[in-house]
Amino acid sequence: MTGSEIYHQEGGKGEFQFQPGPIFANIVLADEINRAPAKVQAALLEAMEERQVTVAGKTHRMEPLFMVMATQNPVEQEGTYALPEAQMDRFLMHVLITYPSVEDEVEVIKLVRGEETAAAAAGETKQKTEPPPVIPQEAIFSARREISAIHVSEAMERYMADLVYATRTPEVYSPDLARWIEIGASPRASLALDKCGRTHAWLSGRDYVDPQDVRAIVNDVLRHRLTLSYEAQGEGKSPDQVIDEIVAQVSLP
Template identity: 65%
Template structure:
């Protein structure tokens, strides 16, 4: 079994416990292979947390969940220096917080104040945490998966633009279809009907089939070698440029966009396009790979104007218009 087959097998195992949310499974794998962090947004009960747990459960990795609340402190995430006494003497030692894991679920990240949210910034960007003047590196395999509820406003703190820009992709989860809803009911019922012995055997089987971390690192090496033609790089740059100077493309588009995206969007485009091409069995990027990830790469970085909001437009509609206007190489 080659590296890509290992990854596709991981995707299949994840899909066995997630019904009707194929996109989030694909995007979770894409973020993992691109070595990036994801912001997952959706109403309660749409399998955000379940999908993330399915990824961690099927990998040989350490998983931690941080439930964000208004009274959370930065040290609750990063850890802190603690005074320990022993027969040999006394000293301050660093007790690691839950951020020190391979896959970190930051659940309802918008429920914590800005100071706590910013505690994630260094870990997400620099892959290290500094406490009491000492730097503590993260694990080589490290990924933050943050969730938030898009409609609840009471007791929430919107993420600042500086932190939003550090997420590789923004994934929005919608309601499943009626057919998928039936499958969800049957899946949960089946899980409840399994006896304890069968559950234990199932956990043992999952442990035996977990994807090793070496497979992820091998996949990243292969993805790094995926060819990107100069015309594709220009296509990515043109899309990003269109968000900054929309008046050069369309007068109506200009009225919809308040602030364009940063160069981090171009970098994310390049990474995610290569991952999408690799997952589809190609060693080169096509324009459809760029378009496939456009909404996830741009939606959380694009600032819409009041006019766009007044017209009931969301980022997805604006991005679709940009894709229509920018010439395909």
């Protein structure tokens, strides 16, 4: 995953050279990450948090444009390894993807059929299809700079911190929350709310963050950072239901 030291010999002299692994890319997709052994999952920790990899005592920096995306298949249980809480916390968001609607699935059928037809036609004429246009990296960096400039008032900062703090002191807000939450969110949750809130405001065409921006992304930010109690699981409570209750209990700024 991260790379290794390869012994290279030339001209009668030999030395170890670092061979970068697949993690040295702009966008890394770890498909079905819960099927990867724990050792592979742990290899992502330093790269995701520090944007660097250490091999044989040497540090190798990642590219400025670096992002890790991962998928999990909740259906398959055999041969899977649950991600530890420390690694889950490194992911900015946990987005749930459900089955598509009937209309969307019809569009998927048409899209795949069209791709197969185009590929077959290209093969018969021995023509190479044109690759899709590449988005320049500067466009990503420019968007990041604009998002960093989005205004966040002190009231909104306090609101985001209150939401996270409520996961750690649920007894202050509701007896039910106290029964449902075993471990609350870490400070990374507050940082993620701030970053995702500013991004949502930017996508909405505004230069400031309001409560609707935070509420739009709070479930995606917190659902993988809460550890529910056995009592909550016994009552069939999902992380989203607990988060919705937190949002209802915490006062708006």
